[in-house]
Every structure is written in C-alpha cells, then in structure tokens.
Amino acid sequence: MTAKENRKKETIRRILDASAKIFAEVGFEGARVDEIAKRARVNKAMIYYHIGDKKALYTEVLLEIFGDAASRMADNIAGADTPLEKMKAYLRSFTETLLKHPHLPPIMMREMADGGQNLPEVVAKELATIVGLVHAVVTDGYQKGIFVKVEPLVLHLMVVGGVSYFKTSGPARRKYYEMIGETAGSIKDPKGLDFKSEIENIILRAVLKQ
Amino acid sequence: MTAKENRKKETIRRILDASAKIFAEVGFEGARVDEIAKRARVNKAMIYYHIGDKKALYTEVLLEIFGDAASRMADNIAGADTPLEKMKAYLRSFTETLLKHPHLPPIMMREMADGGQNLPEVVAKELATIVGLVHAVVTDGYQKGIFVKVEPLVLHLMVVGGVSYFKTSGPARRKYYEMIGETAGSIKDPKGLDFKSEIENIILRAVLKQ
Amino acid sequence: MTAKENRKKETIRRILDASAKIFAEVGFEGARVDEIAKRARVNKAMIYYHIGDKKALYTEVLLEIFGDAASRMADNIAGADTPLEKMKAYLRSFTETLLKHPHLPPIMMREMADGGQNLPEVVAKELATIVGLVHAVVTDGYQKGIFVKVEPLVLHLMVVGGVSYFKTSGPARRKYYEMIGETAGSIKDPKGLDFKSEIENIILRAVLKQ
Amino acid sequence: MTAKENRKKETIRRILDASAKIFAEVGFEGARVDEIAKRARVNKAMIYYHIGDKKALYTEVLLEIFGDAASRMADNIAGADTPLEKMKAYLRSFTETLLKHPHLPPIMMREMADGGQNLPEVVAKELATIVGLVHAVVTDGYQKGIFVKVEPLVLHLMVVGGVSYFKTSGPARRKYYEMIGETAGSIKDPKGLDFKSEIENIILRAVLKQ
DNA sequence: CATGAATGAGTCTTCATTCAT
DNA sequence: AATGAATGAAGACTCATTCAT
Numbered sequence: 111m112t113a114k115e116n117r118k119k120e121t122i123r124r125i126l127d128a129s130a131k132i133f134a135e136v137g138f139e140g141a142r143v144d145e146i147a148k149r150a151r152v153n154k155a156m157i158y159y160h161i162g163d164k165k166a167l168y169t170e171v172l173l174e175i176f177g178d179a180a181s182r183m184a185d186n187i188a189g190a191d192t193p194l195e196k197m198k199a200y201l202r203s204f205t206e207t208l209l210k211h212p213h214l215p216p217i218m219m220r221e222m223a224d225g226g227q228n229l230p231e232v233v234a235k236e237l238a239t240i241v242g243l244v245h246a247v248v249t250d251g252y253q254k255g256i257f258v259k260v261e262p263l264v265l266h267l268m269v270v271g272g273v274s275y276f277k278t279s280g281p282a283r284r285k286y287y288e289m290i291g292e293t294a295g296s297i298k299d300p301k302g303l304d305f306k307s308e309i310e311n312i313i314l315r316a317v318l319k320q
Numbered sequence: 321m322t323a324k325e326n327r328k329k330e331t332i333r334r335i336l337d338a339s340a341k342i343f344a345e346v347g348f349e350g351a352r353v354d355e356i357a358k359r360a361r362v363n364k365a366m367i368y369y370h371i372g373d374k375k376a377l378y379t380e381v382l383l384e385i386f387g388d389a390a391s392r393m394a395d396n397i398a399g400a401d402t403p404l405e406k407m408k409a410y411l412r413s414f415t416e417t418l419l420k421h422p423h424l425p426p427i428m429m430r431e432m433a434d435g436g437q438n439l440p441e442v443v444a445k446e447l448a449t450i451v452g453l454v455h456a457v458v459t460d461g462y463q464k465g466i467f468v469k470v471e472p473l474v475l476h477l478m479v480v481g482g483v484s485y486f487k488t489s490g491p492a493r494r495k496y497y498e499m500i501g502e503t504a505g506s507i508k509d510p511k512g513l514d515f516k517s518e519i520e521n522i523i524l525r526a527v528l529k530q
Numbered sequence: 531m532t533a534k535e536n537r538k539k540e541t542i543r544r545i546l547d548a549s550a551k552i553f554a555e556v557g558f559e560g561a562r563v564d565e566i567a568k569r570a571r572v573n574k575a576m577i578y579y580h581i582g583d584k585k586a587l588y589t590e591v592l593l594e595i596f597g598d599a600a601s602r603m604a605d606n607i608a609g610a611d612t613p614l615e616k617m618k619a620y621l622r623s624f625t626e627t628l629l630k631h632p633h634l635p636p637i638m639m640r641e642m643a644d645g646g647q648n649l650p651e652v653v654a655k656e657l658a659t660i661v662g663l664v665h666a667v668v669t670d671g672y673q674k675g676i677f678v679k680v681e682p683l684v685l686h687l688m689v690v691g692g693v694s695y696f697k698t699s700g701p702a703r704r705k706y707y708e709m710i711g712e713t714a715g716s717i718k719d720p721k722g723l724d725f726k727s728e729i730e731n732i733i734l735r736a737v738l739k740q
Numbered sequence: 741m742t743a744k745e746n747r748k749k750e751t752i753r754r755i756l757d758a759s760a761k762i763f764a765e766v767g768f769e770g771a772r773v774d775e776i777a778k779r780a781r782v783n784k785a786m787i788y789y790h791i792g793d794k795k796a797l798y799t800e801v802l803l804e805i806f807g808d809a810a811s812r813m814a815d816n817i818a819g820a821d822t823p824l825e826k827m828k829a830y831l832r833s834f835t836e837t838l839l840k841h842p843h844l845p846p847i848m849m850r851e852m853a854d855g856g857q858n859l860p861e862v863v864a865k866e867l868a869t870i871v872g873l874v875h876a877v878v879t880d881g882y883q884k885g886i887f888v889k890v891e892p893l894v895l896h897l898m899v900v901g902g903v904s905y906f907k908t909s910g911p912a913r914r915k916y917y918e919m920i921g922e923t924a925g926s927i928k929d930p931k932g933l934d935f936k937s938e939i940e941n942i943i944l945r946a947v948l949k950q
Numbered sequence: 951c952a953t954g955a956a957t958g959a960g961t962c963t964t965c966a967t968t969c970a971t
Numbered sequence: 972a973a974t975g976a977a978t979g980a981a982g983a984c985t986c987a988t989t990c991a992t
Contacts, residue, residue: 118951137433139349143987153953155989160951164987216433222485223347223426223433226492231499238496258525264482264518267489271481272474275432279477282436286448289441308474315468316526324971324975331976353962363978368963370976534954534992541955557853559769563983573957578984580955636853642905643767643846643853646912651919658916678945684902684938687909691901692894695852699897702856706868709861728894735888736946748972773966783974785968790972794966956990962983969977 122160124150130171134213137220138168138228169230172221175211176232180239182207187243193251197317200247201269201310204240208273215274241266248317257317269313276305332370334360340381344423347430348378348438379440382431385421386442390449392417397453403461407527410457411479411520414450418483425484451476458527467527479523486515542580544570550591554633557640558588558648589650592641595631596652600659602627607663613671617737620667621689621730624660628693635694661686668737677737685737689729696725752790754780760801764843767850768798768858799860802851805841806862810869812837817873823881827947830877831899831940834870838903845904871896878947887947899943906935 128150132141143164147154161167186203190196208214221229229237244262251257338360342351353374357364371377396413400406418424431439439447454472461467548570552561563584567574581587606623610616628634641649649657664682671677758780762771773794777784791797816833820826838844851859859867874892881887 114951121951134433135435137347137349137430139347140434142985153951154987155954156952158988219429219433219484220347222488222492223344223429225345225488225490226495229492229495234492234496234499237492260522261513261518263513264486264515265522267485268478268482268519268522271483271485272478273481274429274485275477275481276474278432278435280435282432282439282444282447285436285439286444289444303471303473305474308471309478312470312475312478312526316522327970328976352960354960363976364962365964365979366977374962537991538955554853555855557767557769557850559767562981564981573955574983575958575985576956584983639849639853639904640767642908642912643764643849645765645908645910646915649912649915654912654916654919657912680942681933681938683933684906684935685942687905688898688902688939688942691903691905692898693901694849694905695897695901696894698852698855700855702852702859702864702867705856705859706864709864723891723893725894728891729898732890732895732898732946736942740950744972751972772964783972784966785975786973788967953992954990955992957988959986959988961985964982965980967978967980969975971974971976 118160121150121152121156125152125157125161125167126171126174128152129167130175130211130213130217133168133171134216137216138164141168143167165228168228172217172228172230172233175214175217176236178236179207180236180243183240183243187247193247193254193256194314194318196247197251197257197314198310200244201313202306204269205273205306205309208277212277215277218270219274219278251317256319258319260317265313265317269309272309273305328370331360331362331366334362335367335371335377336381336384338362339377340385340421340423340427343378343381344426347426348374351378353377375438378438382427382438382440382443385424385427386446388446389417390446390453393450394453397457403457403464403466404524404528406457407461407467407524408520410454411523412516414479415483415516415519418487422487425487428480429484429488461527466529468529470527475523475527479519482519483515538580541570541572541576544572545577545581545587546591546594548572549587550595550631550633550637553588553591554636557636558584561588563587585648588648591633592637592648592650592653595634595637596656598656599627600656600663603660604663607667613667613674613676614734614738616667617671617677617734618730620664621733622726624689625693625726625729628697632697635697638690639694639698671737676739678739680737685733689733692729693725748790751780751782751786755782755787755791755797756801756804758782759797760805760841760843760847763798763801764846767846768794771798773797795858798858802847802858802860802863805844805847806866808866809837810866810873813870814873817877823877823884823886824944824948826877827881827887827944828940830874831943832936834899835903835936835939838907842907845907848900849904849908881947886949888949890947895943895947899939902939903935 125146128146129141132146132149141164143154143157146167147157150157157167161170183200183203186199187196190199226234241263244266248257248260248262248265252259335356338356339351342356342359351374353367354364356377357367360367367377371380393410393413396409397406400409436444451473454476458467458470458472458475462469545566548566549561552566552569561584563577564574566587567577570577577587581590603620603623606619607616610619646654661683664686668677668680668682668685672679755776758776759771762776762779771794773784773787776797777787780787787797791800813830813833816829817826820829856864871893874896878887878890878892878895882889
C-alpha cells in the first residue's frame, strides 16, 4: 500500500517538476502536454488522471511554487527587531525564495504580462500579502523616524522587477556579447557581482533617512 | 499610385498595430494570426503578402517598438549638463518610451522569460546600448564625486523591472481587490500615485552621495 | 496486447494502401492528406502519429512498393539456365511485379518526370540493381554467342517504358474511342492482346542472333 | 498597332514558354501561377487576361507542344518509299519531335499517370493518329512480306516509353552514381551512347523478317 | 494505475483567382 | 494592357483531450 502511495507521489512529483520547468521555459501557451509527459517520464494520460487538464496542471504548479512564500517571509520579518533589520529580512527572504525556485521569475513575468488571468486566488492573495508586509515594514520605519516616506508598492515592484529581470536576462545578455565580442563591458555580468547585496544597498540607501 | 501606396501603408499599419497589441496581450505563442487579421480588418493572406510569417511579423513589431529607443535616450542624456540631470533624463526618457508604447512592457517581460530567443539582433543591440548609457551616466557621476558607487546593470534592471511590473500588474492588483473588497489598502494603486516621480526619488536617493 | 498490435497494424495497413492508391492516381502534389485519411477510414492525425508527414508517407509507400523487387528478380533470373531463359525470366519477373503493384507504373512515371527528387536511396539502389541484372543477362548471352550486342540500359528502358505506358494509357485510349466512336481500330486494345507475350516477342527478336 | 501586337505576342510567348518549362518540371499540381508569372517576367494577372486560368494555360501548353506532331510525322512517312524507310522515318520523326520539345516527355508521362484526364481532345486525336500511322507502316511492311507480325500499339508504346524514360531518367541515374561512386558501370550513360540509333536497331531487328 | 491509439478542433500557411486603378 | 493589392478557400500539420484495454 505504502509502496503504491509512494509510487503515486513520485509520479505526481515528476509531473509537477517537469511542468514547472517547462512552463518556466516556454510559458503556458508554449508548453506541450506531450513534452511534459515525456520529460516527466510518465504516460500522458496519467497527467489527466492524477492532476487534470493543462490549466489545472498550471495552477498546481503555481500553487507549489508560490506556496507559502508570504508566510515564510512574515516569519522572517517578525523575527527581526529594528525596521532596518526587518527591511533586510524582507529583501533576503524574497531573494531566497527566488533562489529556491528558479522557475518563479519567468512564470511570474509571464503571468503579469498576461494580466494575471490565470493567477489562482490563493496565489493572488499570497502576492498581496507580501505587498502588505512591505507596507508594514516601510510604515513602521517611517513612524520610527528611520525611513523616509516611500511608496511601498513601488519599492516592492522595483525589487521584484529587478530580481526578475536579473534572473531572466542572462541568456539575452550572453547572446549579446557573443554577437559583439568580448569587450562588451558594462552589459556583461560584472565579475563577482553580488546581486543580492547590490539590490540591498540600493534599497537601503533609498529608504534610510539621511 | 499615391492612392495605392497609401492604401498599402495603411494596411501595413493596421497589421502592425493589431499585432503589437495582440502580442502584448497574449504573447507570441498565444497570438493567433486569424485574430490579428480580424482585428486589423485585413485579409489574413495580406499579412503573409506584406510582411511574412508569424515570426517575421513578431520581429517587425519588435523593431517598430524598440526602434530607436536608445538613440532617443542618448539624445536626451546628451542634452543634460550635470550627472544629476543626466540621470533624470535617463529615467524620464525611459518612462516616456514606455508611455508611448504601452505594449512594450509585456512584450519585453515575455521576451526575457523566453531567454530572449526571438530578440532580433538590432533590438538586442538597442537594449545593450541603453545599459551602456546608464553605465556612462553612473560612472560620470561617480567620478565627479556626486554619485556613490552603484552597479549600473542592477540599477537599470530595477528601473526596467519596476516599470514593467507596475505597468503590467494593474489587472492583477485590481482583480485582487475585487476579490477582497475595498479595504485592500496598500495593494491598491495608492491614490494619485505618481509612479514616475516615485521611482525617480528612490533611484536618486540611492545614487546621490550623502 | 496482441489485439492492440493488430489494430495498429491494420491502421497502418489501411493508411499505406490508401496512400499508394492516391499517390498513384494524382501524384504527390495532387494527393490530399485529408483524402488519404478519409479513404483509409482513419483519423488524419493518425497518419502523422504512425508514419509522419506527407513526404514520409510517400517514402513509406515507395519502399513498400519497390521493396525487394530487385532481389526477387535476381532469384528468378538465377533460377534460369540459358541466356534465353534468363531473359524471359527478367521480362516475366518484371511484369509480375507490375501486376502485383498496379500503382507502380504511374508512381514511377511521375517520379521520373520529377527528376527522381523524391526517390529514397534504397529505391534508387533497387532500380539500379535491376539495370545491373539486365546488363548481366545481356552480356552473358552476347558472350555465349546467342545475343547480339545491345545496350542493356536502352533495352530495359524500352521495357519499363512500354509496360508503364501500356498500363497507364488505358483511360486515355478508352477516352479516345468514346470520343470517336467504335471504329477506332488500331488504338483500341486489340482484342485478346497479350501484352506480356507481345513485348517478350519483340525483345527476344531484337536480341537473339539471327 | 503592330508594335502593340508584337508586344502582346511576346508576352504570350513568354508566358507559354515559362509555363511549358514549369509544367514539365513539376507538373500541373506542382506548378505555381506566381512562379510562372515570375519566370515569364509578366504580371500574374496578365496570364488570366491573355490566356485564362491555370487549366487553360496547361491546355494551351499541351496544344503548342503536341501541336501538329502527327501531321509532320505523316509527311515524313509519306516521303519514304519502302516499309523499312517508313519505319525509320517514323522513328526519327518521333525522336526529332522530342528533341525539339524537351518538355514533352515529362508532361506526357504525367498525363498518362493521371489517366489523361486533362488531355484536350485535339491532343488525344493527335496521339491516336500517330498510333494509326504506326499501324499503317507495320501493316504495310507485313503485307509486303518484309516485317513480321507485330502489334503496332505495343511497338509504339515501347518506343514512346523508352524515349520518355531515357529522357527523364538522367537525373535519377546521375543521383545514383553520386550515391555509389564512379564504378556504377552499366547504369551510367554508356559513353557515346547514341540512343536514337540504339532504339532504331532494336526496333528494326524486332520487326524485320529473318 | 498505466499505456498507446484515437479524436476533433484548431492553427499556420499557401495559392488560384479577382479587383481597383 | 498592366500592376500590385486583395480575397477566400483550401491544405498540411499540431495538440489538448479521451478511450479501450
């Protein structure tokens, strides 16, 4: 029995992993159910049996990926004392999530580009909650006289946007220097670039009073 | 003759406009040639006659949209005297372009999500040139002792990302409060939010020394 | 399992049969995949699933039809003792093949008319082998002082050509007398015409010494 | 006026020449009206204006090509005295026609393969007349005790077929030795092969008594 | 649960033909 | 006569989804 259940879980795992990857690579419209089945080493009909149609599959992937992002972030923020630490916690927590789910940026970008039509409610709430968290951090810091007044939504979108573009623009940038030759300079990933701390520095400088 | 040429130009215009809109809405894979023809009020075969296949059409749209973005931006920056003014010129020029081409953000987001496979070389160069411009502005300001040291690529990606997400997240945000009710608060477009100056403030604060 | 396999085989069989017929009737360009599917009483997508695109289908048909023509002919010739018998064996074997595959003549004619662009290598070899066989038979007979010197390629092409035109010209000839009335005489298939022995007589008379 | 008429004639000439070539190369179904117009350096609509639709164009080409083949052949045969000379006249006249119209063999082959559906009546008559001529020659020779009894239709089809295959099989044969290497031997056009006299020899040997 | 075959509704693309000028 | 744009009806090929075993 347990063996059977394991097998089932394993099948579903493989399906979801393959789907996430493919949806990240080519988007919902570009994804082919056949290809997903093939990469998951699973019979195509099994996808329908275990999960449902292509859209259900996509939803499942979104749920998995976004999952409890907000609550983890909330925990991290709650664990910090000062506004500065809270802001850092937010930034790191966010980046961690993206590191753990490399498929997240392209999927979210396409989701936004689509107008979020396919965002399951749960995920939408998750995203909204995150903005709420940022809002709380920013407001707290402002009231304590540590932060300047900043629109949290804008700040957050710059962070999400910056990370998303950074994570996804790699191929395009690489393609560019292949096109152009080595001296491409500024566009190339600057050596040893620590994106995480760069973004942290920028945001903190923008937010901290004085 | 001129009548004929006019008709031709108009046909092509209608095709490109409809295409840009649809590609922006649903992406390359999601776009239907039939739908493009329909919305352009043009016989489908005319698309192939005047422009070529779907991919050629997409390329044409990209070229039109990205067109001379970099050179316009370069002009604007060159017209400014101080590093501060140059930075402002960059930020404004960029935002203007996006205002003029509302289709640009979703298209670029999807293009990045795709790994830039379909970016025509010209467009890739355009994008790279823009990063180069930012690099020049940042370096200049730093050498003149006005800016702190900032990685230009990161700064630019935060700007692009911020604008992109802001421009595209509208529906998702709206969907969210419909879901949740009016009190959604922070996620809602804060009243009278002037995104342009918000982002400018954040970037300038992050970049200016002291 | 076997039931499934049977069903599969039968589907493929129906596809190939219908294809051969249609390709013979209207040629590759004239053939419609829809029509093939319809006549094969098979869902169109099954053609792509089991065999591939139209060209692959065509190749498959050629392979089936030409198959092992040469080796069968070689066997028949090898089984004969004298040059005369060998020549007869060639002629009969050839005609048999055409009788078994009524689709062969039109397909080969069109293939030649096309410059053999689509001849799969295997088939080209098959055809060449046959010419080789004729060459051997003719040379053998000549060296044994039984045949006159004859160019084997020409002889073979007259046989192939004669049979091809005979097999395919039926409708045109019939059409002609319908047009003209019964007294058409010579063009009509002369009553009781035994084409096989007619051609054999002509060739043997042309080849045998004295 | 005459200048205008010349221009018209020239246009029609170019159309028909291009058509003949293309129909010969790729057949009726494979031919593209655009391509014909392009090769004829003529506006596509002019084809419809001067000649008519694709089928009319094809018919026109057939008429031109087959034209008065029979009557020329009849003249040539009438000019010969003995049955032997008449037979030679037939064979030569036939080959001449094919030399003059290199497009004839592939077109006729495809026409036969199609079941002669598109043969205009005039052309059908022309072809029938030719068989009639052969019939007359053979019968005459037989009655004069010079020829053996031979079925004229078969004889003719072997001639037509031999010439057709010889004329069209060039590419396929060449393709074959490229595939196989130089030693291809018998399939290769035997050096200095004089196809015309080879075929003449074969037929005469087959037909002449003793 | 698992498999491979089957289905039907698209989706892109081509092409003969016609129209307006 | 001549031109280039326009049209509509196919035609090849794909793909999400379902079925039978």
